[in-house]
Amino acid sequence: MKLLEPGNCRVDVAAGRLDGASNRYEKLFSDLAGLYEDERAFRALLEEKGSSVAYEVTDFKPSANPGDMIIGVTRMEPGRVGREFYMTRGHIHARPNRPEMYYGERGRGVMLLESPAGEIRTVEITPRAMCYVPPYWIHRSVNVGDEPLVMTFAYPADSGQDYDIIAKVGGMRSRIVTDGKGGWMAVDNAAYRPRPQALVDSIMAMKD
Numbered sequence: 001m002k003l004l005e006p007g008n009c010r011v012d013v014a015a016g017r018l019d020g021a022s023n024r025y026e027k028l029f030s031d032l033a034g035l036y037e038d039e040r041a042f043r044a045l046l047e048e049k050g051s052s053v054a055y056e057v058t059d060f061k062p063s064a065n066p067g068d069m070i071i072g073v074t075r076m077e078p079g080r081v082g083r084e085f086y087m088t089r090g091h092i093h094a095r096p097n098r099p100e101m102y103y104g105e106r107g108r109g110v111m112l113l114e115s116p117a118g119e120i121r122t123v124e125i126t127p128r129a130m131c132y133v134p135p136y137w138i139h140r141s142v143n144v145g146d147e148p149l150v151m152t153f154a155y156p157a158d159s160g161q162d163y164d165i166i167a168k169v170g171g172m173r174s175r176i177v178t179d180g181k182g183g184w185m186a187v188d189n190a191a192y193r194p195r196p197q198a199l200v201d202s203i204m205a206m207k208d
């Protein structure tokens with residue numbers, strides 16, 4: 001077994017980036033078509049800032065070997081499309097039995113989690129709060145604050161991401177929207193269609 005070298009990456013909380021990261025990717029608002037319920041508001045957003053960055057990820061990925069780990073930072077802009085807060089696309093891990101950890105650095109967020117069968121959980125993420133995403137849960141970050149949401153994360157290096165699991169059923173079962181009083185609430189997504197039981201069973205049976 002060839003030894004890998006230790007890493008020392010500094011979290012730049014103000015910039016929302018990992019100094020010393022080996023990878024970076026960003027999603028523009030124009031990459032997020034079909035995510036939001038209010039299509040008119042989304043088109044207006046595209047005209048205003050379609051080519052600006054909605055969220056970015058910088059990470060340190062030593063390898064993709066089983067047993068290794070990816071660590072990184074995500075930074076999300078604050079704002080809403082209609083009543084709905086800005087969010088990430090969301091995914092389940094391609095190896096769905098892999099977990100993840102998110103740690104709040106700046107801002108106010110919600111981790112929206114959905115089981116393959118459609119159970120919903122929400123976890124608030126504020127500075128120094130650690131969110132455990134268990135295996136088999138679809139997860140999406142939502143910025144419910146009025147400043148950038150910055151979180152660090154760690155997950156097994158061979159997890160992979162499957163985004164289609166959300167798109168195929170009309171989105172996640174809940175949407176995170178303003179409560180009109182400076183807070184947030186979860187409401188039903190009218191476009192959501194439950195997954196067939198056979199699909200739920202096959203996901204829950206997946207191991208490695």
Ligand SMILES: [Fe+2]
Nearest residue numbers: 093100139155
């Ligand atoms: Fe993940």
